Amino acid sequence: MKIDAIRGREAAHFLPVVRRLPLALAEGRGSRVRDVEGQEFVDLTAGWGVTCIGHCHPALVEAIRAQAGRLMQTTNLFYTLPQLDLIERLNAITPDAITRSFLVSSGTEAVEGALKLAHRATGRANFVSTENGFHGRTLGALRVIGQAKHRDPYRALLPDGHVVPYDDLEAARTAVNDSCAAFIVEPLQGRAA
Ligand SMILES: Cc1ncc(COP(=O)(O)O)c(C=O)c1O
Known part of the structure; x- marks a missing residue:
């Protein structure tokens, strides 16, 4: 097909x-x-790092094939041995x-988890991030994104974050206060414009 x-x-x-490439x-x-x-x-994109070992490595294909034939998705109500193996490694x-x-399952979820963990651990609600930083497209990640083109359409839904210039240690030190x-x-900054 063309x-x-x-x-x-x-x-x-x-x-x-x-916008996709043709x-x-x-x-x-x-x-x-x-x-x-x-x-x-x-392929020089390597799935933005996800396929950094290359496409269809035989060992990975075999591991996915074996697991798919043994047990599919479960809820987090249950223990599973592959999960235990992964966290120990x-x-x-x-x-x-x-x-x-x-x-x-994704970078965005990792960022969301980190923001929630930081809030639970400190009781604080403000975050400091850097200009041009990319952290995902969910509302939590957009709170700390440093790219206006992603953040501005949802500004009404987002509390103001504190964005400092990238590679400016002094600005970061000043911004990281008691709140x-x-x-x-x-x-x-792999996705900086
Ligand atoms: C630095 C950074 N954080 C978070 C994300 C979001 O990851 P995902 O697309 O896996 O949700 C990306 C994606 O490009 C990223 O580059």
């Missing part, structure tokens, strides 16, 4: 959040991907002060 036909069909029913991908192996017309490309590779993991629950910053 890209124009795919774009037309998708436009009828899909609600986009970003490329419909069909399959991938390692760093190579192939589009629906058979052209091969090198995370504990082994994280600094000693971090002893527990909060498991989620601040947490300072959130990306070590590398």
Whole structure:
């Protein structure tokens, strides 16, 4: 199928959040991907890090296949062995002060969890973040986002955050006062405009 036909069909029913490139991908192996017309490309986006080990690594494919054939999604009412294995492995590779993991499915949920945890731990309600920072698109994440184009359409729903310039330690020190629950910053601003 040609890209124009795919774009037309998708436009009828899909609600986009970003402008797509004119490329419909069909399959991938390692760093190579192939589009629906058979052209091969090198994928330098790596799913924004999600596919950083490459597409369809045999060990990962096998692990997903084996789990899908054993047990699907459960609620968090139950213990499962893969989850136990994961949190113990995370504990082994994280600094000693971090002893527990909060498991989620996306970066946005991790940010939401961190903001809520900071509020519960400190009792404070303000957050400091940096200009151009990206933390996701949910309301909690938009509270701390440093990009006006994402935040402004929802300004009426969001309390004012405190945004300081990126890479300005003095500004961050001044902003982090007694009302601040947490300072959130990306070590590398991968999505800065
Ligand atoms: C720094 C940062 N935080 C949070 C997110 C949101 O992650 P997700 O898209 O997995 O919800 C992103 C996504 O690009 C990100 O780059």
